[in-house]
Amino acid sequence: MKVLIAGGGTGGHLYPGIALAEEVVTRHHANQVVFVGTTRGLEARVVPREGYPLETIQARGLKGKGLVGFIQGLFALPMSFIESFRILRRHKPDVVVGVGGYSSGPVVLAAALLGIPTAVQEQNALPGLTNKLLGKFVRVVFTAFEGASAFFPAGKVQLVGNPIRRKLMDNFLRSNAPHETFSLLVFGGSLGARGINQRMLDALDHLGDLKGQLKIVHQTGKNDLETVRQGYAAKGFDAEVVEFIDDMSSAYALASLVVCRAGATTLAELMVAKKASILIPFPFATDNHQEVNAQALVGSGAALMFRESELSGEKLASEIRRLKNEPERLRQMEKKAGLMGRPEAAKELADVLVDLMVKKYGPDGRAEARGEDPRAKKPGGSKKPKPEGGNSSSGSNEKQV
Ligand SMILES: CC(=O)N[C@H]1[C@@H](OP(=O)(O)OP(=O)(O)OC[C@H]2O[C@@H](n3ccc(=O)[nH]c3=O)[C@H](O)[C@@H]2O)O[C@H](CO)[C@@H](O)[C@@H]1O
Numbered sequence: 001m002k003v004l005i006a007g008g009g010t011g012g013h014l015y016p017g018i019a020l021a022e023e024v025v026t027r028h029h030a031n032q033v034v035f036v037g038t039t040r041g042l043e044a045r046v047v048p049r050e051g052y053p054l055e056t057i058q059a060r061g062l063k064g065k066g067l068v069g070f071i072q073g074l075f076a077l078p079m080s081f082i083e084s085f086r087i088l089r090r091h092k093p094d095v096v097v098g099v100g101g102y103s104s105g106p107v108v109l110a111a112a113l114l115g116i117p118t119a120v121q122e123q124n125a126l127p128g129l130t131n132k133l134l135g136k137f138v139r140v141v142f143t144a145f146e147g148a149s150a151f152f153p154a155g156k157v158q159l160v161g162n163p164i165r166r167k168l169m170d171n172f173l174r175s176n177a178p179h180e181t182f183s184l185l186v187f188g189g190s191l192g193a194r195g196i197n198q199r200m201l202d203a204l205d206h207l208g209d210l211k212g213q214l215k216i217v218h219q220t221g222k223n224d225l226e227t228v229r230q231g232y233a234a235k236g237f238d239a240e241v242v243e244f245i246d247d248m249s250s251a252y253a254l255a256s257l258v259v260c261r262a263g264a265t266t267l268a269e270l271m272v273a274k275k276a277s278i279l280i281p282f283p284f285a286t287d288n289h290q291e292v293n294a295q296a297l298v299g300s301g302a303a304l305m306f307r308e309s310e311l312s313g314e315k316l317a318s319e320i321r322r323l324k325n326e327p328e329r330l331r332q333m334e335k336k337a338g339l340m341g342r343p344e345a346a347k348e349l350a351d352v353l354v355d356l357m358v359k360k361y362g363p364d365g366r367a368e369a370r371g372e373d374p375r376a377k378k379p380g381g382s383k384k385p386k387p388e389g390g391n392s393s394s395g396s397n398e399k400q401v
Helices: 011-027 043-050 066-091 104-113 129-134 146-151 166-172 194-204 208-213 225-234 248-253 264-273 286-299 313-325 327-340 345-361
Strands: 002-006 032-037 054-056 095-098 118-122 140-143 157-159 182-187 214-219 239-242 257-260 277-279 303-305
Touching: 002 011, 002 066, 002 104, 011 032, 011 043, 011 118, 011 166, 011 264, 011 345, 032 043, 032 066, 043 054, 066 104, 095 104, 095 129, 095 345, 104 118, 104 129, 118 129, 118 345, 140 146, 140 345, 146 157, 146 286, 157 345, 166 248, 166 264, 182 194, 182 248, 194 225, 194 257, 194 313, 208 214, 208 313, 214 225, 225 239, 248 264, 257 264, 257 313, 264 286, 264 327, 277 286, 277 313, 286 303, 286 327, 313 327
Parallel strands: 002 032, 002 095, 032 054, 095 118, 118 140, 140 157, 182 214, 182 257, 214 239, 257 277, 277 303
Antiparallel strands: none
């Protein structure tokens, strides 16, 4: 089985794709997974490191980019379709899955037009325009929030949750032991969040008496690293301040409380990790979708949510203090988050993809069309390869998985 995963840009789109790739490679009959993204997205760094080949196309966004960005996006469209057709003809995948982000649209649409079984995975409670359009062409739409289903043709929707990377899952499935020191994990999605960085620094002014009683890990994103580091130092707080957290699994495990945005993949992780959280949605997300994501957790008592515009540092400090002083409340939030988690998302999604392939091409998929010997295929999947450097150029780095 050969699976092509299109999309990325940010971690919220890319990481569910990585989780799906891990699943189909280790537990299913997939012997090859190929990603398609752009050279500007996070995938250019992460996909080769994870050991999968990456093809790139020139896709750009259309919405929220201003007039110049919109025009650039329009001009890039025809080329991105041509590139998508070429990639699909070369790789002959058995199924194509879009995980959102600029490259998802042209690749998934081109695949659907070529008659290849296609699916999209919508992470958010409020789907973006591209996925709403693609929903009309693909065979299956995977959703993660009940509310999202209403935006797609009813018969196509499968509510499975957002797939979570294996290294996180392995840790999450272990116990959620209480911590000796109250530990805060502060992060702003895959890119960091200035609004959270500023409010957290302001909050420190009101948490002075807790200095020795708080452990803080704070991810800032690229631009604010030094400012935030200096802020903690100037206010006399000992914190681990980093630009990006590679090992989110340990970061979650060590946290008593998480302060973060409400990106859909983050929320899926919080639920499976059974973590209490204070959510501060990104106020400029398309159609305010992060607030809608957050409401699902708030509604069930798993999280608190504050709009950035209404949240002062003082208020954030008082909420942190309150939760620290009410361990039983924190436990209840953790329990409620856990009840919403969907640890089987990657598995359920992969099962459906195998069905799609078998229905269309039979159990060997298009192996023969690709010049492979189907009898050489090992049921149960083969092992993932070791990364072979960071080549992310188009076309030249395909590797048997
Ligand atoms: C600004 C914007 O539009 N953001 C969108 C983007 O968010 P974004 O890319 O921030 O996505 P999420 O918050 O959903 O997920 C972040 C992912 O990055 C990982 N991580 C994060 C920080 C870090 O230091 N290290 C790390 O590995 C997290 O574990 C998680 O897997 O995609 C999400 C999923 O479609 C959307 O809900 C968000 O609205």
